[in-house]
Amino acid sequence: MQMPPARVGMTLEDIETPALIIDLDAMERNLRFMAQAVKGTLVKLRPHAKMHKSPDLARLQMAQGAVGVCCQKVSEAEAMVRGGVPDILVSNQVVGDAKLIRLAALSKQAKVAICADDPIQVERYSAAASSFGATLPVLVEVDVGAHRCGVAPGQPVAELAQCIERAPGLRFAGLQAYQGSAQHKRQPAERREAIQSAIAQIRESLQALEKSGLACAWITGAGTGTYRHEIASGVYTELQVGSYLFMDADYARNLGEDGRPVHEFEHSLFVLATVISRPVPDRAVVDAGLKAYTAESGLPLVHDLPGAECVRVSDEHGVLKLGPDVPLRLGDRVMLIPGHCDPTVNLHDWYVGVRKGRVESIWPIAARGAVS
Amino acid sequence: MQMPPARVGMTLEDIETPALIIDLDAMERNLRFMAQAVKGTLVKLRPHAKMHKSPDLARLQMAQGAVGVCCQKVSEAEAMVRGGVPDILVSNQVVGDAKLIRLAALSKQAKVAICADDPIQVERYSAAASSFGATLPVLVEVDVGAHRCGVAPGQPVAELAQCIERAPGLRFAGLQAYQGSAQHKRQPAERREAIQSAIAQIRESLQALEKSGLACAWITGAGTGTYRHEIASGVYTELQVGSYLFMDADYARNLGEDGRPVHEFEHSLFVLATVISRPVPDRAVVDAGLKAYTAESGLPLVHDLPGAECVRVSDEHGVLKLGPDVPLRLGDRVMLIPGHCDPTVNLHDWYVGVRKGRVESIWPIAARGAVS
Numbered sequence: 188m189q190m191p192p193a194r195v196g197m198t199l200e201d202i203e204t205p206a207l208i209i210d211l212d213a214m215e216r217n218l219r220f221m222a223q224a225v226k227g228t229l230v231k232l233r234p235h236a237k238m239h240k241s242p243d244l245a246r247l248q249m250a251q252g253a254v255g256v257c258c259q260k261v262s263e264a265e266a267m268v269r270g271g272v273p274d275i276l277v278s279n280q281v282v283g284d285a286k287l288i289r290l291a292a293l294s295k296q297a298k299v300a301i302c303a304d305d306p307i308q309v310e311r312y313s314a315a316a317s318s319f320g321a322t323l324p325v326l327v328e329v330d331v332g333a334h335r336c337g338v339a340p341g342q343p344v345a346e347l348a349q350c351i352e353r354a355p356g357l358r359f360a361g362l363q364a365y366q367g368s369a370q371h372k373r374q375p376a377e378r379r380e381a382i383q384s385a386i387a388q389i390r391e392s393l394q395a396l397e398k399s400g401l402a403c404a405w406i407t408g409a410g411t412g413t414y415r416h417e418i419a420s421g422v423y424t425e426l427q428v429g430s431y432l433f434m435d436a437d438y439a440r441n442l443g444e445d446g447r448p449v450h451e452f453e454h455s456l457f458v459l460a461t462v463i464s465r466p467v468p469d470r471a472v473v474d475a476g477l478k479a480y481t482a483e484s485g486l487p488l489v490h491d492l493p494g495a496e497c498v499r500v501s502d503e504h505g506v507l508k509l510g511p512d513v514p515l516r517l518g519d520r521v522m523l524i525p526g527h528c529d530p531t532v533n534l535h536d537w538y539v540g541v542r543k544g545r546v547e548s549i550w551p552i553a554a555r556g557a558v559s
Numbered sequence: 560m561q562m563p564p565a566r567v568g569m570t571l572e573d574i575e576t577p578a579l580i581i582d583l584d585a586m587e588r589n590l591r592f593m594a595q596a597v598k599g600t601l602v603k604l605r606p607h608a609k610m611h612k613s614p615d616l617a618r619l620q621m622a623q624g625a626v627g628v629c630c631q632k633v634s635e636a637e638a639m640v641r642g643g644v645p646d647i648l649v650s651n652q653v654v655g656d657a658k659l660i661r662l663a664a665l666s667k668q669a670k671v672a673i674c675a676d677d678p679i680q681v682e683r684y685s686a687a688a689s690s691f692g693a694t695l696p697v698l699v700e701v702d703v704g705a706h707r708c709g710v711a712p713g714q715p716v717a718e719l720a721q722c723i724e725r726a727p728g729l730r731f732a733g734l735q736a737y738q739g740s741a742q743h744k745r746q747p748a749e750r751r752e753a754i755q756s757a758i759a760q761i762r763e764s765l766q767a768l769e770k771s772g773l774a775c776a777w778i779t780g781a782g783t784g785t786y787r788h789e790i791a792s793g794v795y796t797e798l799q800v801g802s803y804l805f806m807d808a809d810y811a812r813n814l815g816e817d818g819r820p821v822h823e824f825e826h827s828l829f830v831l832a833t834v835i836s837r838p839v840p841d842r843a844v845v846d847a848g849l850k851a852y853t854a855e856s857g858l859p860l861v862h863d864l865p866g867a868e869c870v871r872v873s874d875e876h877g878v879l880k881l882g883p884d885v886p887l888r889l890g891d892r893v894m895l896i897p898g899h900c901d902p903t904v905n906l907h908d909w910y911v912g913v914r915k916g917r918v919e920s921i922w923p924i925a926a927r928g929a930v931s
Contacts, residue, residue: 188560188928189634189927189928189929189930189931190634192931201657203655203657203658203931204655204931205930205931206931237874237875259874259875260846260875262561262562279835279875280835280836281835282833282834282835282846282889282890283575283576283833283890285573285575286575304836304838305836305837305889307889307890308889330838334842335836335838335844335871335873335876335878336835336836336838336844336876337836337838338838367873461654461655462654463651463652463653463654463708464652464676464677464707464708464709465677466676466702466707466708466709466710470706472707472708474632474654474930475930477853477855477899477901477902478901478902478905478928478930479930481849481853481855481902482855483849483853483854483855499707501707501739502609502631502901502902503609503631503632503651503930504707504708506707517654517677517679517680518654518655518679527849529849529850529874530849530850530853530874533850533906534905534906534928534930535928536928555928556560556561556850556906556907556908556927557561558561558577558846558847558850558851558875558906559561559564559575559576559577559578
């Protein structure tokens with residue numbers, strides 16, 4: 188772990204770069220906006236901690252009504268529990284007995300649920316839970332259109348749920364029904380249709396469960412691109428949104444019904460960088476490259492500096508193309524909006540929370556690198 | 560920093576996944592191959608530590624004749640010095656007085672040189688070095704075709720070199736002349752021409768320096784894609800190759816004179832992953848995604864498993880498409896060859912060194928996240 192790039196009380200100008208900056212005012216508006224969206228509905232908020240990797244931020248989400256968090260990995264769940272999060276859904280399959288022992292042990296300290304899409308997983312979950320005298324709630328992951336993990340909807344869901352119910356140390360708890368491939372479809376009609384299709388597949392699965400005499404009170408899914416459809420669905424009971432908190436450049440390319448980008452959430456996450464070279468008039472090179480943000484969802488956007496565009500990145504450099512009137516000098520700072528917030532956060536050891544130009548919080552990214 | 564995914568003595572099957580694996584035999588062959596390539600020439604090896612981020616690996620390179628390492632960042636140089644590396648070239652501009660104070664302080668513990676492409680940097684380097692009573696060797700970065708940082712060849716090089724020579728606490732030491740954009744050109748003729756052009760621009764710069772009465776005994780550049788041209792150039796005195804040690808999937812796409820991929824170096828770096836879902840016969844999902852390898856230079860290759868191809872990745876999942884006869888079961892392990900080794904290494908906290916299926920070394924990736 189590297190040393191923090193700032194100290195509380197510093198101004199933006201004194202932060203060592205590159206640094207991962209949170210605009211606290213903007214993030215808090217995003218927090219409240221999503222809390223408001225579920226208020227008065229039957230749908231609960233369980234934000235995904237794979238995005239922010241920070242129990243400090245998870246606790247802020249819970250203070251605004253979140254029931255707990257989702258995690259993708261056991262090590263991520265461990266970091267959340269150590270940071271005071273009492274209720275976790277591992278929204279993923281876990282394979283490997285050493286990991287399952289860790290998960291069962293963790294369930295003695297906090298509420299921990301897990302997903303399955305195969306009877307072989309169920310057998311191993313049961314063995315691990317039983318060895319700790321624990322009872323693990325298990326959700327069946329349904330493939331509602333993303334075609335990654337998950338059993339087919341309908342009868343296969345009921346069969347796996349029965350398998351879970353029969354297994355010592357386990358209890359069938361609900362459905363994991365995340366339609367990941369819908370989140371970044373640019374047109375609102377495409378997103379709506381994808382979630383309508385997911386809802387139909389969940390209904391089909393619920394009918395099969397009912398025939399098998401199994402109740403299902405927990406249905407979780409949704410992302411920042413589609414959450415309004417899941418709230419309105421009548422079937423989803425929880426949202427596992429993540430990116431709403433920070434909003435990255437890629438999500439900001441989603442269009443709304445008016446044909447313009449959806450503007451519910453503000454960019455609140457930035458990579459602060461310094462201009463280290465001005466070799467020719469139309470080029471500035473900054474000290475932040477592929478080790479400060481990731482590029483698989485597009486290059487970062489330059490915040491609040493019209494005429495400057497990031498056009499090329501390498502491991503430690505970002506190349507900005509400058510229009511004729513951009514007064515960017517050696518040593519100047521720029522704020523970059525990352526293309527994809529989840530893997531960008533995972534590069535950094537620290538969040539630097541800034542309000543009105545002054546550092547207010549330094550939060551460790553406790554689950555950074557928690558891949559196991 | 561996460562806990563290590565293995566212990567010394569374990570077999571490959573017991574390592575927690577995802578994990579970053581070094582095939583020690585293959586890596587040592589790569590080490591010796593490059594050491595052999597410079598043997599008997601006037602060119603020295605100064606491998607780039609931005610790739611491996613590990614003083615343990617830097618010491619292995621020095622044991623095979625390397626004179627020290629290159630770094631891109633001050634924090635990387637600090638990690639190398641703390642790990643016993645006595646001679647470092649920061650092959651980059653450093654902007655920011657706090658960083659320069661750290662660099663000048665570091666120069667009291669080890670040989671540290673730095674690059675410049677602007678008189679403003681030179682002024683700040685001089686102030687920092689003088690405040691410590693240090694003398695910093697400074698190389699002029701020349702743009703020999705990559706069009707990132709660097710001054711234009713010829714007279715501008717001589718002017719900046721004179722500026723360095725005049726500055727208290729600094730000494731003009733040589734030329735940084737890395738042609739980064741040549742490294743991944745697929746055709747051997749393209750790579751050769753790019754380096755021939757770089758050599759011509761260096762000669763032009765040397766003439767300008769000579770006219771100014773400045774000697775230049777240190778000319779550094781080269782990468783794994785072009786190093787043979789720099790060795791043969793008659794002007795380069797050092798190589799700053801990095802990827803030769805691990806060989807990633809992207810470098811392995813470079814073609815040789817015979818039209819086939821260059822096969823001087825072996826893949827020695829792998830991401831070990833576990834199959835966590837087998838939802839349909841032709842799909843396996845592994846537990847390693849964008850937080851275990853990066854994808855900006857292409858998806859990872861599946862090692863030693865014909866008929867399996869990585870076709871899609873998300874934050875924590877890799878989706879493999881399987882041919883009809885690929886016997887991959889839930890819980891099986893696969894070895895993935897990353898597309899781009901530098902940013903992939905930077906995701907992990909630990910190397911797991913394996914020889915003949917058994918863990919022999921656990922090395923911290925000490926400079927992981929060292930971006931400042």
